[in-house]
Amino acid sequence: MKTKYILDEADMPTRWYNIIPDLPAPPPPPLHPGTGQPVGPDDLAPLFPQALIAQEVSGERYIDIPEEVLDVYRLWRPSPLYRAHRLEKALGTPARIYYKYEGVSPVGSHKPNTAVPQAFYNAAEGVQRLTTETGAGQWGSALAFACATFGLECEVWQVRASYDQKPYRKIMMETFGATVHPSPSEETESGRKILAADPGSTGSLGIAISEAVEKAAGDPEARYALGSVLNHVLMHQTIIGEEALKQFELAGDTPDVLVGCTGGGSNFGGLAFPFLREKLAGRMSPEIRAVEPAACPSLTRGRYAYDFGDTAGLTPLLKMHTLGHDFIPDPIHAGGLRYHGMAPLLSHIYELGLIDALAIGQQECFAAGIQFARTEGIIPAPEPTHALAACVREALRCKETGEEKAILTALCGHAHLDLPAYAAYLAGQMTDNELAEETLAEALATVPQTG
């Protein structure tokens, strides 16, 4: 029984896929918070290199991956597509379960797929250093690795709660040569303001973004890098789905259901968009399902409105599903899913009715994670346990109905640096932190009355 579908380096995709020209309507543009007008390339130039700004607004269906980026991708790509024979057997399901595994990357997640091209384009335009934020640390370590590869300096603001509780990620970033600050920090105006109001603040992604953006905007040799949310980031991740399509051909199968977790949306979009292209073209018809944590349910319970991407209001206004830019989610273990908004492109696609979404509490997710570890050997990161929980639900439905569906799951990383989350689950110390109605109402009140 074939377990892994492996592509040779020679079969690695050489283009990223931009879904925008294939959509029935274009996504609403980002707006300048002062003028209320769409932002132009000049507005973004202090933060991003020209090549990435061009990709952000591109109408081209495919963009060639530079040879220098392919060279680095080859350190771990193509990533394997697995058939989960052992999990299927444990569940007693007639479903065929597949998972696309991104944990083979240097930092153990899908994040280097965009960190590497972002570092490359910045280096190519003479940028000296990149600033960024990180929550659990997956994005920060990916950018630290990518910067080491192209000789850039890297400065990371890590959410204070993670900085203190997950020291391994910080060491990984420093091993790759990066400088790491806890956020909020005294290094920026945004950080000092937060600390003045709340000296014990444990931070949030929104605050850390403010700090990194502020630092980059004030240093002409620096630019800023974002690990999710933006169009170009989601596009870089489509190499995942393009590979998976080729691997399903090898397997002689087609997915009936595709599930992925959503934080900012890049892991989900990366796997789903190439399959959505095939669906829109009538070549296959998978149900496509986004899974978010009950503690931070932006797609299923947020408002679709223009809001800031960060807490201090330094970014353009983005039309997205948002819980309010001031919202600080409860400290669940899936740090990568704790963001108040959702990628505008993914929000738009959800509004178009092209994908479904559901929210799941973390206890069910970790139960699925443990079952997966004991059958398939890989201990999944807290984020993709959400996709696994939805996958298990679907497989058990198939068991009831007898349907032999093919389910494809995005396994975007392993848990080696998140093991304390499993310790908490095994010790019975985990709660779901489902977002209360009242808290949601308060948070939504901070959404600006624009657009």
Place this chain on the structure above:
Amino acid sequence: MKTKYILDEADMPTRWYNIIPDLPAPPPPPLHPGTGQPVGPDDLAPLFPQALIAQEVSGERYIDIPEEVLDVYRLWRPSPLYRAHRLEKALGTPARIYYKYEGVSPVGSHKPNTAVPQAFYNAAEGVQRLTTETGAGQWGSALAFACATFGLECEVWQVRASYDQKPYRKIMMETFGATVHPSPSEETESGRKILAADPGSTGSLGIAISEAVEKAAGDPEARYALGSVLNHVLMHQTIIGEEALKQFELAGDTPDVLVGCTGGGSNFGGLAFPFLREKLAGRMSPEIRAVEPAACPSLTRGRYAYDFGDTAGLTPLLKMHTLGHDFIPDPIHAGGLRYHGMAPLLSHIYELGLIDALAIGQQECFAAGIQFARTEGIIPAPEPTHALAACVREALRCKETGEEKAILTALCGHAHLDLPAYAAYLAGQMTDNELAEETLAEALATVPQTG
């Protein structure tokens, strides 16, 4: 430029290689400490299942890998062989550097290659539970994973120093369903004896082995599993070298130098023995080089003599290079290399002059590890940084002489669960702990006057 040489599952070796029949002389047998006579199968039956005892003394050149074991191997095998283009460029060497990477396994090291068959053969003979020891935790987590796979209980004694300092490994073992005790423990006579003499004992591999052996010997439903040292363990690891031989064929190359780190010897033997077979048959002529830490240099500075495998003297006497079974190495970060002895089979091969050995201090090793991480992306476990340091030395020699050698390095695992070691190095808090002459003399005085 090709980066990875990947084998399809269909090309995975289906036999382990037993080097013993190909050696010019057989290795000296283990002796019963009471009688001084070679131990027989009956002596080993309380500790090991019949199938593994048969493998331990087998004269067959090849042993078929059971289909059930191949099924589990396919979760991560065949493992990749990499060409280190980026490291070569950073070193400016004309050498071609290759590394065989075992960090793709569920627990991030080569250990599951033997944990899986050991669990399988025990389960097949009706054993209910396995006991074992672990130092840094790599072996314990591999056996925990393997036991989960075949429905066995797993009880692990982890050296107290690691248990306290490296909690992530313990969580990994528990996630796979194992029970973990710090060693020395109150669970065994051996442990209680050590604690009575030294209540603050931080333990050693030798002590942990005593505890696990004692527990298995006293429970008819339990057996014991060892992660290195024994013939059958080294044999299970030869799948590494067999794959690498096929991958070098794909690369159209032949190694001139092969370097691996040695603790108990299984990682080194696993890669080296198939190449040594080719060398003994005159089909290639690589130099084969074992690298050990300066703090625990059993091959280069130990005595070749019969000694116990554990501290309490519960094991048979093994003819090996030993620093004395009472020796407790300084707490260097490469926990997997802190064993007082060396595999008898590898010791014998060293005495026959078929391999070289050298010892390196850990600071040079971590410098090589950092350089490797920043070029190749993988942060190597502390153990294989020793092989990398020797590889860098060889590559720099080639730079001086202009020789275009092909160097093959055993990269037996990643450092995700050992990152504090890198933090210590980056903070300048690392010393080499080279073994002092006086300490060595004291330690060797504990070697029994047998044989």
